[in-house]
Amino acid sequence: MTARIIDGKVVAEQMRAELKNRITDLKSKGVVPGLAVVLVGDDPASRSYVTAKGKACEEIGLYSDNRCLPEKTSQKDLIDLVEELNRDPRIHGILVQLPLPRHIEEAPVVLAIDPDKDVDGFHPVNVGKMVIGQKCFLPCTPHGIVQLLLRSGVNLEGAEVVVVGRSTIVGKPIANMLIQKSPMGNATVTVCHTRTRHLADHVRRADIVIAAAGRPNTITADMVKEGAVVIDVGVNRVEDATRTRGYRLVGDVDFETVKEKASLITPVPGGVGPMTITMLMYNTVQSAMRAAGMET
Numbered sequence: 130m131t132a133r134i135i136d137g138k139v140v141a142e143q144m145r146a147e148l149k150n151r152i153t154d155l156k157s158k159g160v161v162p163g164l165a166v167v168l169v170g171d172d173p174a175s176r177s178y179v180t181a182k183g184k185a186c187e188e189i190g191l192y193s194d195n196r197c198l199p200e201k202t203s204q205k206d207l208i209d210l211v212e213e214l215n216r217d218p219r220i221h222g223i224l225v226q227l228p229l230p231r232h233i234e235e236a237p238v239v240l241a242i243d244p245d246k247d248v249d250g251f252h253p254v255n256v257g258k259m260v261i262g263q264k265c266f267l268p269c270t271p272h273g274i275v276q277l278l279l280r281s282g283v284n285l286e287g288a289e290v291v292v293v294g295r296s297t298i299v300g301k302p303i304a305n306m307l308i309q310k311s312p313m314g315n316a317t318v319t320v321c322h323t324r325t326r327h328l329a330d331h332v333r334r335a336d337i338v339i340a341a342a343g344r345p346n347t348i349t350a351d352m353v354k355e356g357a358v359v360i361d362v363g364v365n366r367v368e369d370a371t372r373t374r375g376y377r378l379v380g381d382v383d384f385e386t387v388k389e390k391a392s393l394i395t396p397v398p399g400g401v402g403p404m405t406i407t408m409l410m411y412n413t414v415q416s417a418m419r420a421a422g423m424e425t
């Protein structure tokens with residue numbers, strides 16, 4: 130079997146077109162959804178994410194407010210800015226780009242964000258609501274994965290899912306979302322990590338494999354059941370002298386061999402990645418609709 134490729138760019142485009150319609154509707158009622166992105170320091174990867182987010186917002190008609198603060202910004206000044214954005218009625222979503230410089234503690238900054246504007250879904254209030262199945266902002270990458278699965282026609286109900294990775298931003302939330310008693314869940318989920326014994330045995334049972342380990346070749350063809358759906362979240366740089374920049378990006382899955390066994394597979398790049406920013410904009414629009422009393 131050769132897998133059908135799940136094209137994340139196409140699914141993201143579909144969702145962005147749907148969002149554009151909602152934004153037009155909101156604007157006709159005098160509401161322009163606004164997203165503030167706060168970046169501290171000069172990390173080039175973070176800077177390029179922030180630029181990409183700003184550009185994506187402009188393209189679909191969201192108001193975007195990028196705040197770039199110097200590396201030496203104090204924790205207090207950062208929290209003061211977050212509180213100012215909490216009060217700003219033009220802003221419906223606030224994202225503080227992580228990681229922060231070493232002298233700033235992450236937890237108090239995340240706690241300072243108004244949970245009603247926490248479009249990253251990292252505030253403990255939103256995490257708690259997600260776990261108990263209440264309406265909340267779902268974290269962007271895991272929510273993007275669920276949308277990719279559903280929009281590719283994958284049946285989650287009763288499916289055996291193996292998640293490789295237990296981070297707070299990917300592994301734990303995707304596992305939580307998929308076990309919810311809801312059309313976006315109802316799966317049977319196993320979560321694996323570096324202390325898991327016999328990783329291959331778990332993965333071989335899976336109807337759906339979600340690889341979020343951050344290590345190339347964590348999932349190889351011998352570990353995958355014939356016809357499984359494989360979602361590759363990993364983004365890893367590997368040296369490549371044939372590329373002018375000296376490296377290329379690969380996922381956690383050995384794509385070339387696994388695609389011969391899977392029924393559906395996401396590529397890296399172009400799979401999960403394009404969904405993350407889309408889901409951030411989705412949450413911002415959802416927030417603006419709530420603020421305007423147009424809750425869906």
Ligand code: NAP
Binds near residue numbers: 295299341342347
């Ligand atoms: P992370 O915080 O480093 O967590 C990695 C997880 O994988 C940990 O739980 C670790 O186990 C587990 N792990 C590592 N090697 C393993 C192995 N050989 N076998 C089993 N488990 C293993 O990473 P993350 O933030 O979740 O990100 C994971 C990957 O996704 C990264 O490549 C990241 O760049 C990518 N990512 C992509 C997007 C996107 O939008 N496309 C978004 C977020 C992340 P322990 O807990 O035991 O250490």
